[in-house]
């Protein structure tokens with residue numbers, strides 16, 4: 001019988017989980033699960049062990065389970081499997097990734113009914129992300145009220161931003177109501193800082209920009225391990241071009257959609273969160289791999305794909321420039337998350353566009369996936385570091401776990 005910790009990362013259409021089992025005083029991954037396609041006709045669950053062997057796989061065919069409202073039912077079945085798999089092992093703590101902690105939660109918090117209600121009140125700020133975390137939390141609170149559950153916030157890392165980086169130029173009352181720049185992907189940024197500290201990298205105490213480029217994408221300016229500014233703001237819609245989100249747009253476009261196109265708030269929400277970004281421009285896909293393959297294979301929509309990629313890079317480079325100015329120069333640039341970790345082509349284009357900043361890099365080292373791929377004459381250290389948001393959550397849960 002061993003202690004286990006469950007880490008849950010609930011997204012708008014997917015849910016990832018990692019189960020860690022204590023072996024010789026260390027928590028080691030024993031299973032990783034991905035429940036995808038929530039709210040579509042293809043809900044799919046796959047669970048693998050730490051050797052990447054498939055432990056369990058399921059496709060659902062009941063149309064009732066194709067609705068977004070079936071999230072809890074699908075999650076329930078996933079948890080059933082997990083509890084069965086545990087055997088005599090005992091879950092001593094659960095970590096939930098919560099995208100928004102508002103102005104009140106700037107550190108991980110033990111979930112109780114009050115915390116749950118506080119987080120629920122933040123739903124209008126993050127309509128696609130918060131309901132998913134809350135639903136996973138509710139299922140687990142009802143199922144296992146005695147297990148310590150810890151909410152780990154994407155916003156927490158950014159609480160050190162100076163006042164001017166937290167404000168919009170709106171009448172004061174909005175700031176007081178919580179309409180502020182918060183920033184997201186904080187668990188990922190925290191991991192990168194921790195990794196640099198463990199490696200005793202000079203970047204751990206220097207000035208750096210970290211680019212978290214996944215389905216959601218953001219860049220953050222960090223000095224001496226603390227956040228100074230970031231590209232996402234009130235919600236994870238702002239900043240860079242993303243898979244399906246607009247990134248920064250002129251706020252008056254929303255008025256145009258509302259007043260001229262007579263779109264409803266729900267329709268506008270759908271356009272700006274789910275139909276824009278790489279998907280909107282390319283008219284092909286939200287996945288960077290599909291965009292690049294369309295360009296490389298000279299597909300029918302090659303020009304669209306090229307425009308999507310060019311804009312993604314242009315806006316990313318521009319934002320790195322802005323953050324470099326806010327830091328008054330940088331010592332390092334780090335790429336992470338799906339695109340950042342796996343696309344040498346993208347990293348290469350970004351680095352070429354940053355030559356003016358003193359970036360020099362070795363293309364072979366970049367292609368080979370070497371962590372450090374800047375050359376000795378580069379003014380800036382350029383690295384690829386695989387992120388590990390789950391590890392940060394595991395560390396937080398261990399502080400609360402009832403063992």
Ligand SMILES: Nc1ncnc2c1ncn2[C@@H]1O[C@H](COP(=O)(O)OP(=O)(O)O)[C@@H](O)[C@H]1O
Nearest residue numbers: 213214215216286287288289337338339342343
């Ligand atoms: N080899 C690759 N080349 C380009 N992009 C990739 C590659 N592998 C993964 N990606 C991109 O990474 C994205 C997912 O990143 P990830 O960090 O897992 O996102 P999330 O956690 O938001 O789901 C995908 O949308 C895909 O575009």
Ligand SMILES: CC(=O)OP(=O)(O)O
Nearest residue numbers: 184185214215216236
């Ligand atoms: C905050 C955010 O955008 O998260 P994700 O990239 O998982 O959608």
Ligand SMILES: [Mg+2]
Nearest residue numbers: 214215216337
């Ligand atoms: Mg992610």
